[in-house]
Amino acid sequence: MPDTMICRVFLLLAASLLLQGCVESQPTMLGASISGVNHTSAAINHFSVNGGGGPNIGPYGGGPGSQMCCAMLPVQWREGLTVVVEWEKDPSPHDYANWSEPLFSDAWSERMKGHQSKYTRHRAVVQVAPYKQLGLVTVHFLPCDQVKVSASPTYEGLSGHPYNFPRRMEVPSTCPTP
Structure with missing residues (x-):
């Protein structure tokens, strides 16, 4: 009986070691x-x-000068690496500058509620550009609610950065369908 028990324990240990190679x-x-x-x-x-939260960004703004913490990413890039980017957009950020209501008055607050009702919320699963070394995660917000993401130690505008879009981009007459 004890030999049978030892055999069973040995087989269980061997099977668990083999299965660890599959994990x-x-x-x-x-x-x-x-x-x-x-x-x-x-x-x-x-x-x-x-x-992980990112900073608010005005029209045609942003860059490495305003950073927040943090997005968890693998130290080494791998094929098919994606992130989820979620954002809220104000399509008319300069409208309230021309309002006649006194700032923060009841009338101004009511008008601001109407303005905020035009905000849009978006979510995209985005491929991360290949990187050799993990660095600053940069999200590029493009026309037509498109986004591109890099995670390299180089900044926008420098050689080696995977995306160097013009800072000011116009919305095309037709946007691509997702």
Whole structure:
């Protein structure tokens, strides 16, 4: 009887060791700062990358000077790496500058509620551009509610940055369908 028990224990140990070889190892993840570049005339009121918050960005604004923390990404890029980007957009960020109501009055607050009702919310699953070394996560907000994401140690406008779009981009007459 004891030999049978030893055999069973040995077989269980051998099977568990074999199964460990089938388990995919998890990549090493790090928190990377988040920045955004807005290439549009709308304002980005707030955005997030995989739940990590990014700064608000005015029309045609942003860049590495305004960063927030953090998006969790693997230290090493892998094929098919994606992130979830969520954002809120104000399509008419300069409208309230011309209002005649006294700032923060009841009439102004009521008008602001109407303005805020035109905000739009978006969500996109976006491929991350290949990187050799994890760096600043940069979200590029493009016309037609398109976004591109990089996570390299180079900044927008520098050589080696995967996306160097013009800072001011106009909305085309027709937007591509998702």
